[in-house]
Amino acid sequence: MAATLHDVARVAGVSFKTVSNVINNHPHVRPVTRSKVEAAIAELGYRPNLAARSLRSGHTGAITLAVPQLKLPYFAELADAVIAAAEARGLVVLIEQTGGNRERELEVLSSPRLQMSDGLLFSPLGLGEEDAALVKSEVPMVLLGERIFSGDCDHVTMQNVAAARAATDHLLDLGRNRIAVVGAHDGEVIGSAGLRLRGYREALAARGIAYDDSIVAYMWSWHRSNGAAAMRELLARGVTFDAVFGMNDTLAQGAMRVLQQAGYRVPEDVAVIGFDDLDETRYSLPTLSTVDPGRVEIAETAIRVLLERIMHPDGSAPQEIETTFKVVARESTLGQATVPAHPPSGS
């Protein structure tokens, strides 16, 4: 079927090893021979067999990305960034979905399918600190995100605390000092919610503003409707606030939505900021201010670290890398481009 080195060699009139040498840019090949071989390759449309190459070399040219679900916008955008970064280095990405489920996450770690790739980018959700010892894989691995800290494994993550603090500072700088929080996790310390809440509290503390638990909404799910429900609850509670910090963009959008429906103007009455810089924040009404946690940098860094680890399996000690973040100020806090609502015109 497909042409092999031998076929090319026959056509070019050289040994099949010479063809291999041409392909791998070995030094000692005469220009004449090289062009003869190249002509034969073109003529036959020869493509090196990747399975054979991989058997011989021990490398596949692929990496695995394991995430909870692509359905969740954050992970879809993370996967997008990872694929783009991998593509830039000539790598293919193979995706596993764990559903954020502890069992499936452990299963992925020991799956024979991991062999199809040279390494694993693993974004666990169901595993807890107590599972740290189980987080071992037969291929080099880089962890993405929070939750698992101990364990001798490279780790790339966002600066949750500092970024949340910057988001809060952004609101404080605008003169808001009653900042509600939507999406806290009760009692959590090391998860995204716990860290972000900590950043929020640090920002308040730095300006001598007391933390007020009555304007913090707790919940365990981060869907848009949860943000909406939380905001309804806050409004019903009768507490006052002039800004909202959503633990992620989806929550912020749900909250913003309810605020507007209740007659508040965003940002004039209440400023809103989210977290994640999802693509959709660029298209909401008003566009949503948020924090870009450095998703692209996470992807690129993770791949760089993974490749290093693949090339030097027992090189340096495991690294702990935090990416740079950026507050992205849009209309929901700055209010630059508010679109006037047209009056109803009958139905």
Place this chain on the structure above:
Amino acid sequence: MAATLHDVARVAGVSFKTVSNVINNHPHVRPVTRSKVEAAIAELGYRPNLAARSLRSGHTGAITLAVPQLKLPYFAELADAVIAAAEARGLVVLIEQTGGNRERELEVLSSPRLQMSDGLLFSPLGLGEEDAALVKSEVPMVLLGERIFSGDCDHVTMQNVAAARAATDHLLDLGRNRIAVVGAHDGEVIGSAGLRLRGYREALAARGIAYDDSIVAYMWSWHRSNGAAAMRELLARGVTFDAVFGMNDTLAQGAMRVLQQAGYRVPEDVAVIGFDDLDETRYSLPTLSTVDPGRVEIAETAIRVLLERIMHPDGSAPQEIETTFKVVARESTLGQATVPAHPPSGS
């Protein structure tokens, strides 16, 4: 490093081929031998080398999914469904992003990386009918979505016309007969927008309602903000309508948002329906009625057809398969669970 058949054979005290026979469930293996071998496999933690297996067998156990961008929610959810369906058959999915760009799409078709998989699920966006002849790949391929019709290649798609017609019928059944459209593509015939508009027109025609171009908003981009802008434009135009059909969910949400901001109640004043059944439609305010185009079925069918094609490369003639769809009626048309807005409580 990793154990091989030979290592297992040495431990079990049999020939390495016998070990292979055990693994591949060959008939003539004595139970005693089998258990000896299995013990050795367990002891060494033996895992078959996939590269070698793939070199020998010619199969990889992976398929490639090529989509424009995972950032776009529709494709993220499609990928989610494809990965789940592949997983159920023991296949791994390898994802390529084309950016919806014609050049990149052609590049993917001839990429050597395709070799890492047994087949391709291809969802083109940039390619036009005139490129049909170029749509050939070295591995079996199944096309997903519209745009390319000719070409002798299996094709799985949704029933755009019938589904759009059903969505429109749903609105008509509710007594709405001034149904605005958001997201038409001017002059398009075979794309999603063209087909869905056709379904809309068929539904009107069937009830003897005249098509009114003044309540159809044209645009080439399908972001939320486009839906919002279109709705502002419709309102400004002063035309009347009692329902909106968004060509996709994102547009519908943008439109719904502007409607509400302008003081209309959804669905009391204006009912809204979208298309795609994105996960987020379950969490919007109100939850969005939409059409489930059978994404899960598309994924499962595409994989089934692809596997058939992989096993019998020149089997039957190329198939053209359309999945079943379902109108998903939620609050934006039925209004069952409208949440009362709480009155503002100062800031």
Place this chain on the structure above:
DNA sequence: CTCCTATATTACAACGTTGTATCAGGGATT
């Protein structure tokens, strides 16, 4: 007790590639 068949195991080759070792030729050095 021998022959034959069915069963169980083995030996060998092949998939297509690349690394190592080997070998032929030509120019520079002695």
Place this chain on the structure above:
DNA sequence: AATCCCTGATACAACGTTGTAATATAGGAG
């Protein structure tokens, strides 16, 4: 002019698996 070294090409083996063909063992019939 003979030796040496470097260039350029080749032969061989190996990566780990599976299919095919061959062989060894056991059980039943003649």
